[in-house]
Amino acid sequence: MTDRSRCTDGSHTFDGSRRRYLAALLALAGGAPLGGCASESGSSPASETPATTDAATAPTGTRSTDGTDGPALGDVVEDDRLAVVAYSVGRSADFESLEVLNGDGHVVVEMGVKNTHGSEYVGVSSRGGFTLRDADGTEYHPTVAGPEPRLDAGALAPGEAARGFVTFDRVPADATGLSLDVAPTAGPGDLGRATIDLESDGEGRTLTHDFAVPVHDLGDTTEYRDTRFTVDAVRTSTGDGAVTPRPGHEFVVVDITVENTADDELFVNTPVQADLKDTAGRTYDLSTDAILAFEDVAASVTVDPESSVHTALGFEVEAGLEPLYLVVDLDSIWVGGRTFYRLR
Template identity: 45%
Template sequence: MDKGRNWAETRGSRRRYLAGVAGLVGSIALAGCSSDDVDPPEQVTEADGTDTAAAETPPTTATERPPDRSTGDAADAALGDVIEGDRLALVAYSVERTATVGEYTEADTGNEFVVVDVAAKNKHDSEYVSFSSFLQLAIKDSESYEYDQSFVLSDDGLDSGELAPGEVTRGIVAFEVPDDAAGLSLHVDLEESLFSYDRAVVDLGTQGSGRTLTQTLAVPVYDTGDTAAYEDTRLTVNSFRTSTGSGYFTPETGNEYVIPDVTVENTGSEELTVSTLLQLSLKDDVGRSYDTSLAGSTVLDREFSQGSPIAPDSRRRGEIAFEAPRGQSPLYLVMDFDYFSEGDRTFFRLR
């Protein structure tokens, strides 16, 4: 692997680490809150409503499952089965046991990681919810030992935080356990509030019928050229292009650099700071997120500058590079105007 790609992966992993911490803190702060806490972004230009879509797939009802070996109670689901609460649905697609996650994270001697491919969906048609894998997921073994999620550096990591109505987040979560731990089950708190606990159990040793959570965004979806406004911030996605890089700085095989051209305007009376690392990401229709790419930024002649805040009554324009699978469609640029508030997560469809 070349030097440029290593730097890119480090930056992407760092974003997921920081976002994970922020999502954990934000989930604590926002537990039990609803989207009524803040005013949603305004539709400065017309937003395409075609993705506010489709009827929900009927929920899967778990049939007979083996007992949860850590408690003796019946498990609610197996791998591939969807479990549902009032506002959140979740599925664990697969599980792997490995000594390393990504390029940088190794388990301690005598331990290994249990890596679960997970997706969670906000089922509500109008309210935002806060989902934190660090607060809401844990693993138990047959001896009733419980293991919390580990901080790992991986570009495939699950993004925690705010979920818009109909939004899906998908990625891996890792738990470090002794390598002889057996009878593992995933314990899920389907209620995002700290003041109630709606537990469900997924038997990680049993394969279920399988169902994919489908993202059906029930919020305005903007197009390129549109502008969205939130408090004193206006964001316009002017256009986007793709690139295969050059020289040492190229995407992984099968990937491409996706490069939106954006304008951020500060309409307030105080300086505005925007972090493309924490506030902007790409997202596909199955819920996977793609972070900014340091290697991809080397092909930019007009990179979006973050060296200083945006002055009052002024604007800043520039390009931002992400790395994603080639030809992915639909593909969205997602903006969290205020990372620690609900109701402001905004989607621009690039293709």
């Protein structure tokens, strides 16, 4: 298998901008994989046209540059709810975090997903929606182990993207003909299917945010139920000397104010309810090193009734990375509480 893991640093942009679409959901109710792609103009050969596809959401696109029929690495597979792309694939030896985990058995695929619906949240199953398959038809499923950032999708807001690694284990080192079955949306009606050839190169584009929800600025105050949340400022640092970020990285510290307007105590579990995202959707969790380096960076926030708390959140990212977005989910149970702030 060709090693393409070196395309994972975000600098490799697929400028061909050729799209592939998942077949209509009703047409794929039987779970059959996408059979072929139409020409770029929208017409398709009779042998490749799904017989029962709804014309409103019929697949369109082009073949990969190497002549394969289906989507390949870099090709965007898309319908009116979700876009999916496999950017690169590598083996365990390409990732330091897997070297201690009997590395011969891991295959790592860098994936991107994006909610293309104009008004609804779309649930994405990071583990249940992807199946690796080899030339013999053997299936391999995602594991919780793997390099970071992992694909952290969940419920994506309209126009929101997510990007990260999906890792499969117990894959023989000599396995060939690897392909990825994609069925990432969650819910009983979401039956779209596609198969991506991981050993061929295609042409596509890098998925980035195109938010169809409000994105707030520094100083804006948002309200969700009994909580008022303000991002006051953002600062960067290389640490305090004793605790520093990794080479080429920096701490991003976000100063916030949380106000509780209710009669009961408010608890905000910031490791679960707040994270950072870059423009391609990579997710950065709260940094334990930042908590150690800065006295005002908190692991969680407790606010008394009818009062407010000034505190800070700390993250570690590549130095100079922008734009950056703070994502706050004030309701970790019900979909719809996600709020976005552009930090820089």
